[in-house]
Structures are given as C-alpha cells and as structure tokens.
Amino acid sequence: MSQDSSFYFPAPRAQRFCSQCGTPLTQIIPPEDNRLRDACGRCGAIHYQNPRNVVGVLPIWQDKVLLCRRAIEPRYNTWTLPAGFMELGETTAQGAMRETQEEAGAQIALGKLYTVIDVPHAEQVHFYYLARVLSPALYPGPESLDAAFFALPDIPWDNLAFRTVATTLQHYLRDKPSGIFPVHHYDIPAPRPE
Amino acid sequence: MSQDSSFYFPAPRAQRFCSQCGTPLTQIIPPEDNRLRDACGRCGAIHYQNPRNVVGVLPIWQDKVLLCRRAIEPRYNTWTLPAGFMELGETTAQGAMRETQEEAGAQIALGKLYTVIDVPHAEQVHFYYLARVLSPALYPGPESLDAAFFALPDIPWDNLAFRTVATTLQHYLRDKPSGIFPVHHYDIPAPRPE
Numbered sequence: 001m002s003q004d005s006s007f008y009f010p011a012p013r014a015q016r017f018c019s020q021c022g023t024p025l026t027q028i029i030p031p032e033d034n035r036l037r038d039a040c041g042r043c044g045a046i047h048y049q050n051p052r053n054v055v056g057v058l059p060i061w062q063d064k065v066l067l068c069r070r071a072i073e074p075r076y077n078t079w080t081l082p083a084g085f086m087e088l089g090e091t092t093a094q095g096a097m098r099e100t101q102e103e104a105g106a107q108i109a110l111g112k113l114y115t116v117i118d119v120p121h122a123e124q125v126h127f128y129y130l131a132r133v134l135s136p137a138l139y140p141g142p143e144s145l146d147a148a149f150f151a152l153p154d155i156p157w158d159n160l161a162f163r164t165v166a167t168t169l170q171h172y173l174r175d176k177p178s179g180i181f182p183v184h185h186y187d188i189p190a191p192r193p194e
Numbered sequence: 195m196s197q198d199s200s201f202y203f204p205a206p207r208a209q210r211f212c213s214q215c216g217t218p219l220t221q222i223i224p225p226e227d228n229r230l231r232d233a234c235g236r237c238g239a240i241h242y243q244n245p246r247n248v249v250g251v252l253p254i255w256q257d258k259v260l261l262c263r264r265a266i267e268p269r270y271n272t273w274t275l276p277a278g279f280m281e282l283g284e285t286t287a288q289g290a291m292r293e294t295q296e297e298a299g300a301q302i303a304l305g306k307l308y309t310v311i312d313v314p315h316a317e318q319v320h321f322y323y324l325a326r327v328l329s330p331a332l333y334p335g336p337e338s339l340d341a342a343f344f345a346l347p348d349i350p351w352d353n354l355a356f357r358t359v360a361t362t363l364q365h366y367l368r369d370k371p372s373g374i375f376p377v378h379h380y381d382i383p384a385p386r387p388e
Binding site: 003004005007008009010011012013015016017018019020021022023024030031032034035039041044045046047048049050051052053085086087088089090091092093094102112113116118120121123125142143182183185187 | 198203204207209210211212215216224228239240244246279280284285286288307312337
C-alpha cells in the first residue's frame with residue numbers, strides 16, 4: 001500500500017462506527033452520565049471525546065523571535081510560533097521541543113511554561129514555553145515554508161496564524177522590560193460572526 | 195435499548211475499526227509523518243490519539259479542604275480533590291467547576307489556576323484551580339461515596355487517590371503561610387516497579 005498524501009485525512013470528530021467491533025454507533029446518555037455519547041449497542045464501548053493540547057515554544061535568539069511560515073492548512077502561508085498537537089507518552093515540554101525540531105530544525109534550551117490558553121470553540125488548550133535558541137542554523141521541516149528570526153519591532157502582526165500566537169507574543173513584549181515572565185493563563189473567546 | 199451499567203465500558207486506546215467507514219484498520223506511517231498511526235486503507239482516515247486533560251479544584255471552607263471519597267475505579271474508596279476529564283466545548287475552568295458540582299454538589303467561587311501537572315505515563319495533563327466554598331452544604335453525586343471537609347492537619351495522606359492530588363495539597367500547605375499562590379508546573383514520573 002503506497003497511497004499518496006492526498007488519500008489520507010485526519011478522522012473528524014463525527015464517529016459513525018465502533019472502533020472496537022465495527023458496528024454502527026448510536027447516541028445515548030449512558031447510565032450515571034449526563035450527556036449524549038457515541039456508544040455501541042453490540043459490544044458496549046462508549047466513545048468519549050476530549051479536547052486536545054497544542055504545545056509550542058517562544059524561541060529567542062539575540063533579542064529576535066523565531067517564527068515559522070506554515071506550509072499546511074489551516075492558515076497556510078501565515079507566521080506561527082513552532083507548535084503542534086501533543087502526542088501520547090510525552091510531556092507538554094517534550095512535545096514543545098519536538099515541534100520546534102520538526103517545524104524549525106532549531107537547537108533550543110527550553111525555559112519555563114509561559115502561557116496556558118483555553119480555546120474552547122476549537123476544543124483545545126494551548127501551552128507555550130519560553131526558549132533560548134542555541135544556534136542560528138535553521139532547518140525548516142515539511143510543515144514549514146520557511147523559518148526566520150524577527151526583531152521584535154518587525155513581528156508580522158497582520159500575518160500571524162493564530163490568536164494564541166499573537167497573545168503569547170504580546171505578553172512577551174509586555175513582560176520583557178521587567179525581565180519577569182510569570183505564567184499567563186487566559187481564554188480565547190469564540191470569533192464573532194462577520 | 196435499556197442496557198444496565200455493567201454492559202458499557204469506555205473504549206480503550208487500542209482501535210481496530212475505522213470510525214468513518216467500519217473497515218479494519220492498519221498501522222502505517224502516513225506521508226510526511228514520523229510515527230505509526232492507525233489508518234484506514236479504504237477511506238484514508240487517520241485516527242490520531244492525544245493525551246487527555248483532567249480538571250479539578252482545591253476547594254477551601256474556613257481553612258478546611260473539601261475531599262471526595264471515590265465510588266468508582268481506579269482508586270475506589272480513596273480520597274480525592276473533585277476532578278475529572280475535560281469535556282468538548284468547555285474551558286479548563288468550566289470543567290473544574292462542573293466536576294465540583296457533579297462529585298461534591300458544592301457551591302464554589304473559582305479562584306486562580308494553581309497546579310499544571312504532566313503525567314505522561316497516564317497520557318494526561320492535570321489542572322487544579324483554587325476555589326472558595328460558599329456554603330458547607332454538600333450533595334455528593336454517584337461517583338462519590340462521600341464528600342467531607344478536612345482540617346489541614348487531618349488530610350488523609352495515606353489514603354489519597356492520586357499523586358497529582360497529594361502534590362497539589364502539599365503545594366497549598368507550603369504556600370499558605372505566605373498567602374502567595376503562584377502557578378506550579380511539574381511532571382509526575384512513572385511509578386517504579388515494585
């Protein structure tokens with residue numbers, strides 16, 4: 001089997017068949033639960049779904065911030081901090097370092113957890129760590145069109161990928177004069193309809 | 195269909211059939227990915243899996259902490275802070291309040307995010323908020339055998355449900371004299387084999 005990349009797609013939230021026995025699912029409120037779940041009337045498996053974590057880094061090299069230009073949807077061709085979905089078996093810190101390697105090919109020393117951002121309409125929680133870049137050599141991976149360092153006054157505010165990226169950078173600019181970088185925890189509200 | 199509660203079980207991580215088309219799954223490394231995923235050779239759906247968040251509260255009433263005695267596995271009959279899996283569409287704060295209502299029936303005013311704990315061997319991240327209990331009336335739900343207030347010297351350290359509960363309580367005891375409660379972020383290492 002050697003399908004090309006256009007054949008594959010991430011399974012969406014909507015589930016139609018039981019992952020355990022292949023039977024079509026029904027929606028029920030299970031005993032002692034209080035909301036509808038996808039359940040299998042044949043084998044009894046309940047298919048809970050939960051929010052996902054996005055883990056990333058705010059990497060600094062000589063007062064410049066490392067950003068990646070996205071080679072994938074959503075937000076193709078916009079600039080982002082290196083970040084991606086947390087994987088099984090890793091910590092948020094390990095995931096953030098892995099994403100920095102995969103998207104920018106950058107060598108970093110990870111710093112402290114900096115922003116924790118609830119994004120309920122996207123069913124996500126985002127975590128950004130501070131990091132120090134150890135070498136200016138960058139090797140952007142297949143998910144990035146480019147990776148580059150931006151002096152803080154040159155951050156492309158009008159072309160950033162996500163509000164969690166923009167707000168994390170804003171917190172950094174605000175905290176930098178004091179040199180104190182506490183954990184910032186906040187929510188991103190759902191976008192208003194146009 | 196009215197199955198009793200013993201019929202149902204949470205679907206485990208191991209997936210055998212495609213949730214989109216019911217076809218048996220195979221494991222492949224998808225194009226431009228770098229690890230094995232459960233994928234469908236018929237429709238192309240890739241079934242990623244990700245860690246889950248557990249959200250809870252450290253609720254205080256007149257210098258006493260509210261704990262619940264678990265009526266469910268794992269750790270049946272041990273004491274826990276009110277907490278549970280984060281649901282789709284809610285923030286970590288909303289989930290923490292919901293779990294407090296479901297497990298203890300307690301009225302609370304939610305405070306700040308207090309601990310963020312990576313538990314990679316359990317494929318989880320735990321979040322605990324500080325909270326002030328508004329009334330001593332408790333109405334434990336079906337997942338709790340009991341809910342009760344403990345003076346801090348009386349915390350049942352030998353019978354707590356999880357290390358994230360114990361360490362969150364330990365941080366609280368340590369921070370209380372100063373009245374300063376910063377966000378604590380740390381990892382829980384895998385338990386050592388006996």
